[in-house]
Amino acid sequence: MWARAAILSTPASDARCPGCGLVMPRRENLPPGGYYNISRECWSVYTEVLANEYGNAALFGQVHQLTVDAYAAQHAGGPHPDKSVDVHLVGLYLVIEKNVKPTDVPPRLQRMVERTEAWPHFEPPNVDWTINVSDVALAEDHAAKVREWSAAVWQAWAPRHAAIAELALRTEA
Ligand SMILES: [Zn+2]
Numbered sequence: 416m417w418a419r420a421a422i423l424s425t426p427a428s429d430a431r432c433p434g435c436g437l438v439m440p441r442r443e444n445l446p447p448g449g450y451y452n453i454s455r456e457c458w459s460v461y462t463e464v465l466a467n468e469y470g471n472a473a474l475f476g477q478v479h480q481l482t483v484d485a486y487a488a489q490h491a492g493g494p495h496p497d498k499s500v501d502v503h504l505v506g507l508y509l510v511i512e513k514n515v516k517p518t519d520v521p522p523r524l525q526r527m528v529e530r531t532e533a534w535p536h537f538e539p540p541n542v543d544w545t546i547n548v549s550d551v552a553l554a555e556d557h558a559a560k561v562r563e564w565s566a567a568v569w570q571a572w573a574p575r576h577a578a579i580a581e582l583a584l585r586t587e588a
Contacts, residue, residue, distance in 0.1 A: 437460070489547065512580070523586035
Protein backbone atom coordinates (compact mmCIF):
# COMPACT_ATOMS: atom_id res chain seq x y z
CA MET A 416 0.00 0.00 0.00
CA TRP A 417 2.72 2.45 0.99
CA ALA A 418 4.76 1.69 -2.07
CA ARG A 419 1.80 2.16 -4.37
CA ALA A 420 0.80 5.47 -2.81
CA ALA A 421 4.40 6.68 -2.98
CA ILE A 422 4.82 5.75 -6.61
CA LEU A 423 1.60 7.52 -7.55
CA SER A 424 2.63 10.68 -5.70
CA THR A 425 6.22 10.87 -7.01
CA PRO A 426 6.54 12.93 -10.21
CA ALA A 427 8.59 11.45 -13.04
CA SER A 428 11.21 14.15 -12.54
CA ASP A 429 11.86 12.84 -9.03
CA ALA A 430 13.62 9.70 -7.86
CA ARG A 431 12.31 7.88 -4.80
CA CYS A 432 14.78 5.75 -2.84
CA PRO A 433 13.40 2.19 -2.51
CA GLY A 434 15.17 1.80 0.84
CA CYS A 435 14.52 4.96 2.86
CA GLY A 436 11.88 6.69 0.74
CA LEU A 437 13.98 9.84 0.18
CA VAL A 438 12.54 11.77 -2.77
CA MET A 439 15.01 13.91 -4.71
CA PRO A 440 15.14 15.53 -8.13
CA ARG A 441 16.37 12.93 -10.58
CA ARG A 442 20.00 13.54 -11.64
CA GLU A 443 21.70 12.21 -14.75
CA ASN A 444 25.15 10.64 -14.83
CA LEU A 445 25.39 9.71 -11.18
CA PRO A 446 27.65 6.72 -10.47
CA PRO A 447 25.76 3.47 -9.75
CA GLY A 448 26.57 3.42 -6.03
CA GLY A 449 26.79 0.26 -3.95
CA TYR A 450 24.77 -2.94 -3.89
CA TYR A 451 22.32 -1.65 -1.31
CA ASN A 452 18.62 -1.11 -2.01
CA ILE A 453 19.08 2.54 -3.04
CA SER A 454 18.40 5.27 -5.53
CA ARG A 455 21.56 6.78 -6.99
CA GLU A 456 20.45 10.16 -5.68
CA CYS A 457 20.24 8.82 -2.12
CA TRP A 458 23.66 7.19 -2.45
CA SER A 459 25.14 10.52 -3.58
CA VAL A 460 23.89 12.16 -0.35
CA TYR A 461 25.40 9.29 1.64
CA THR A 462 28.81 9.80 0.02
CA GLU A 463 28.65 13.50 0.98
CA VAL A 464 27.90 12.56 4.59
CA LEU A 465 30.79 10.08 4.59
CA ALA A 466 33.11 12.76 3.19
CA ASN A 467 32.19 15.06 6.10
CA GLU A 468 33.09 12.30 8.55
CA TYR A 469 36.36 11.39 6.83
CA GLY A 470 37.31 15.08 7.01
CA ASN A 471 36.70 15.40 10.76
CA ALA A 472 38.59 13.05 13.07
CA ALA A 473 36.42 13.70 16.14
CA LEU A 474 33.21 13.16 14.21
CA PHE A 475 34.64 10.06 12.59
CA GLY A 476 35.43 8.45 15.95
CA GLN A 477 32.07 9.37 17.44
CA VAL A 478 29.60 8.34 14.81
CA HIS A 479 31.11 6.94 11.60
CA GLN A 480 30.31 3.35 12.54
CA LEU A 481 26.71 4.29 13.35
CA THR A 482 26.40 6.08 10.03
CA VAL A 483 27.51 3.13 7.91
CA ASP A 484 25.43 0.66 9.94
CA ALA A 485 22.28 2.83 9.94
CA TYR A 486 22.52 3.51 6.22
CA ALA A 487 22.98 -0.16 5.36
CA ALA A 488 20.20 -1.33 7.69
CA GLN A 489 17.80 1.25 6.28
CA HIS A 490 18.57 0.01 2.76
CA ALA A 491 17.93 -3.71 3.21
CA GLY A 492 15.89 -5.54 0.60
CA GLY A 493 16.29 -5.69 -3.17
CA PRO A 494 19.84 -6.67 -4.20
CA HIS A 495 21.28 -6.11 -0.71
CA PRO A 496 22.93 -9.41 0.42
CA ASP A 497 21.88 -10.99 3.73
CA LYS A 498 25.48 -11.03 4.96
CA SER A 499 25.80 -7.26 4.69
CA VAL A 500 22.39 -6.58 6.25
CA ASP A 501 23.18 -8.93 9.14
CA VAL A 502 26.63 -7.48 9.80
CA HIS A 503 25.36 -3.89 9.89
CA LEU A 504 22.38 -4.77 12.11
CA VAL A 505 24.78 -6.37 14.59
CA GLY A 506 26.89 -3.20 14.38
CA LEU A 507 23.86 -1.14 15.43
CA TYR A 508 23.09 -3.60 18.20
CA LEU A 509 26.61 -3.43 19.66
CA VAL A 510 26.69 0.38 19.85
CA ILE A 511 23.06 1.11 20.75
CA GLU A 512 22.21 -1.81 23.05
CA LYS A 513 25.62 -2.87 24.37
CA ASN A 514 27.37 0.52 24.49
CA VAL A 515 30.39 -0.81 22.63
CA LYS A 516 32.67 2.03 21.55
CA PRO A 517 32.06 2.61 17.81
CA THR A 518 35.76 2.22 17.03
CA ASP A 519 35.76 -1.20 18.76
CA VAL A 520 32.98 -2.52 16.52
CA PRO A 521 34.90 -3.48 13.33
CA PRO A 522 37.15 -6.14 14.92
CA ARG A 523 34.11 -7.69 16.61
CA LEU A 524 32.21 -7.82 13.35
CA GLN A 525 35.25 -9.35 11.69
CA ARG A 526 35.22 -12.11 14.33
CA MET A 527 31.55 -12.82 13.57
CA VAL A 528 32.22 -12.98 9.81
CA GLU A 529 35.01 -15.52 10.35
CA ARG A 530 32.65 -17.70 12.42
CA THR A 531 29.61 -17.57 10.13
CA GLU A 532 28.94 -19.65 7.03
CA ALA A 533 25.19 -19.22 6.54
CA TRP A 534 23.65 -15.78 7.02
CA PRO A 535 20.00 -15.57 8.12
CA HIS A 536 17.60 -13.57 5.96
CA PHE A 537 15.84 -10.83 7.90
CA GLU A 538 12.87 -9.46 5.99
CA PRO A 539 13.13 -5.64 6.08
CA PRO A 540 10.56 -3.80 8.19
CA ASN A 541 7.68 -2.21 6.29
CA VAL A 542 8.17 1.35 7.48
CA ASP A 543 7.16 4.79 6.30
CA TRP A 544 10.49 6.37 7.28
CA THR A 545 10.49 9.88 8.73
CA ILE A 546 14.30 10.30 8.97
CA ASN A 547 17.08 9.42 6.54
CA VAL A 548 20.61 10.33 5.49
CA SER A 549 19.52 13.67 4.03
CA ASP A 550 18.52 14.81 7.52
CA VAL A 551 22.12 14.14 8.61
CA ALA A 552 23.47 16.02 5.58
CA LEU A 553 21.37 19.08 6.49
CA ALA A 554 21.82 18.92 10.28
CA GLU A 555 23.72 21.55 12.25
CA ASP A 556 24.67 18.91 14.80
CA HIS A 557 25.81 16.02 12.63
CA ALA A 558 26.61 13.62 15.50
CA ALA A 559 23.29 14.18 17.28
CA LYS A 560 21.37 13.61 14.06
CA VAL A 561 23.25 10.39 13.33
CA ARG A 562 22.33 9.13 16.82
CA GLU A 563 18.67 10.02 16.26
CA TRP A 564 18.64 8.42 12.80
CA SER A 565 20.42 5.23 13.86
CA ALA A 566 18.10 4.85 16.87
CA ALA A 567 15.07 5.13 14.56
CA VAL A 568 16.49 2.54 12.17
CA TRP A 569 17.29 0.17 15.04
CA GLN A 570 13.78 0.64 16.49
CA ALA A 571 12.19 -0.19 13.14
CA TRP A 572 13.93 -3.58 13.23
CA ALA A 573 12.41 -4.37 16.69
CA PRO A 574 10.72 -7.62 15.53
CA ARG A 575 14.25 -8.95 14.76
CA HIS A 576 16.07 -7.67 17.83
CA ALA A 577 16.19 -11.06 19.56
CA ALA A 578 17.57 -12.82 16.48
CA ILE A 579 20.15 -10.09 15.96
CA ALA A 580 21.26 -10.32 19.61
CA GLU A 581 21.73 -14.06 19.15
CA LEU A 582 23.84 -13.50 16.02
CA ALA A 583 25.89 -10.95 17.97
CA LEU A 584 27.06 -13.67 20.39
CA ARG A 585 29.52 -14.62 17.65
CA THR A 586 31.27 -11.26 18.07
CA GLU A 587 32.44 -12.17 21.56
CA ALA A 588 36.04 -13.11 22.21
ZN1 LIG B 1 17.80 5.93 0.66
